[in-house]
Amino acid sequence: xxxVEQSPQSLHVQEGDSTNFTCSFPSxxxxxxxxxxxxxxxxxxALFVMTLNGDEKKxxxxxxxxxTKEGYSYLYIKGSQPEDxxxxxxxxxxxxxxxxxxxxxxxxIP
Amino acid sequence: xxxxSQSPSNKVTEKGKDVELRCDPISGHTALYWYRxxxxxxxxxxxxxxxxxxxxxxxxxxxxxSAERTGGSVSTLTIQRTQQEDSxxxxxxxxxxxxxxxxxxxxxxxxxxxxx
Numbered sequence: 001x002x003x004v005e006q007s008p009q010s011l012h013v014q015e016g017d018s019t020n021f022t023c024s025f026p027s028x029x030x031x032x033x034x035x036x037x038x039x040x041x042x043x044x045x046a047l048f049v050m051t052l053n054g055d056e057k058k059x060x061x062x063x064x065x066x067x068t069k070e071g072y073s074y075l076y077i078k079g080s081q082p083e084d085x086x087x088x089x090x091x092x093x094x095x096x097x098x099x100x101x102x103x104x105x106x107x108x109i110p
Numbered sequence: 111x112x113x114x115s116q117s118p119s120n121k122v123t124e125k126g127k128d129v130e131l132r133c134d135p136i137s138g139h140t141a142l143y144w145y146r147x148x149x150x151x152x153x154x155x156x157x158x159x160x161x162x163x164x165x166x167x168x169x170x171x172x173x174x175x176s177a178e179r180t181g182g183s184v185s186t187l188t189i190q191r192t193q194q195e196d197s198x199x200x201x202x203x204x205x206x207x208x209x210x211x212x213x214x215x216x217x218x219x220x221x222x223x224x225x226x
Binding site: 004034036042043044045046049089091096097100101103 | 143158201203214215
């Protein structure tokens with residue numbers, strides 16, 4: 001079983017703050033790293049699919065970076081809004097299956 | 111278009127009974143995955159179907175769990191003789207191309223299973 005870790009486990013920020021969290025994964029046998037956003041009572045929704053070392057992806061106020069050599073990815077949210085409140089999951093794809101982290105639960109306080 | 115659907119959305123069952131959970135993937139998606147999330151845990155891989163190939167069952171926690179996918183579309187996850195530790199949210203996901211890492215998974219809304 002591959003170990004995918006996310007930190008912090010939970011985070012409370014004020015509206016307007018910028019924040020970031022980390023996904024750590026094995027640096028060997030890397031195929032892809034996915035980020036998903038999971039709002040309460042909804043299905044997880046894909047944010048980014050990252051495949052190359054040094055990848056940077058951006059969608060609105062959310063961006064992500066990837067370092068496959070050291071085995072980590074950062075997710076950044078600029079100017080957090082209450083609607084950003086969700087659990088953010090990363091998933092490491094090792095060529096056979098996806099290994100999910102336990103997620104970072106973000107609460108944005110208005 | 112239609113997304114991944116799962117049924118039932120909630121299921122309460124007595125310990126020892128069998129349950130069947132259904133997943134309808136997005137039309138044209140050849141890869142289908144089952145996961146579960148137990149309370150306080152991350153998403154746990156259960157089984158993966160890829161086209162007509164034999165499924166990857168490496169994540170099934172015991173022989174009480176089985177799954178099938180008929181006609182390359184609908185999938186059913188069956189849990190026999192349910193135990194309380196089977197209580198979890200069971201999620202199904204599908205993707206466009208089997209095994210291609212660049213294709214994101216589309217998740218269904220999940221089935222919340224409670225074993226009393």
